[in-house]
Amino acid sequence: MTIRFTKLTTLLALVTAAVLLTEGALTASAQRRTRTTRTTTTTPAQTKPAPATLNNEDTLTMIRRKGRLDVGLSLFTPWSMHDKDGKLIGFEIEVSKKLAEDLGVQLELHPVGFVETLADLNNKRFDIVATGLYATPGRALTVNFSNPYSHSKIEVIASRTAMKGENDMEDFDKPEVTFGIVSGTIYGDFVADHFPKAKQQLFEDEASMLEALADGKIAAGISASPTPEFVSKHSNGKIYKPFRSSLGQLGESFAIRKGDVDFLNFLNTWIRYYEETGWLKRERKYWFENTDWADKL
Secondary structure, three states, X not given: OOOOXXXXXXXXXXXXXXXXXXXXXXXXXXXXXXXXXXXXXXXXXXXXXXXXXXXXXOHHHHHHHHOEEEEEEOEOOOOOEEOOOOOEEOHHHHHHHHHHHHHOOEEEEEEOOHHHHHHHHHOOOOOEEEEEEEOOOOHHHOEEEOOOOEEEEEEEEEEHHHHOOOOOHHHHOOOOXXXXXXXXXXHHHHHHHHOOOOEEEEEOOHHHHHHHHHOOOOOEEEEEOOHHHHHHHOOOOOEEOOOOOOXXXXXXXXXXXXOOHHHHHHHHHHHHHHHHHOXXXXXXXXXXXXXXXXXXX
């Protein structure tokens, strides 16, 4: 099925639902809250992580006692997004459903801004974060991470208006080049490592970053697969992938509160089992290797 370009705004509408690009100008989805873009002209300084909060409760017992699994997530297509009826769908949604099913409880999803996920987890707003989260040393000071249940390539996407089709890395390592980075992500580290002369501009969500990129307001951006492949294919040539190779690959993990060994053991067992049986592989193939799900948006 051919996806109309105007429909792509809903499809990439994100993190509160990611953005798809219209022929005139890219608009953010009405299903997400409008936020003010935060900008910086230099590499953002590292913030000191908040002290870890030890969990004195048995989360598994607590979940089964209340009969509900509360999952925190942020909206990144196709991890978590809204369909045409406003219902949450995506890879993380299916993973969360399967977790709740195996625990024998109901599922409650809590979409929040990416920056707030770990703080809300430690404040016990939900039991677990499932939002394609990368385990980093800094984050591991405040939460515990499961084994990875998926992996993504980290790639550069570029504005054809601003970069005029340039495809050499040295063309992007210049002071006049500005990279769009979603606030709270680690993508700024990739820019600092590979393009130290370039500037960075922070965005509250991926949708607004993609909009600015399509409009040529920024020169480039960093995103995880399969978003780069998708927007380069469905942007009417406004966004393209300048490099054949990725900047790296990272694994996505569940995050839980510190001190809960039994819950962590359950999650790692769950991941291992569904990797071995092929369920996780099938879900990744459906959500990341094609766009059959686009008809639902």
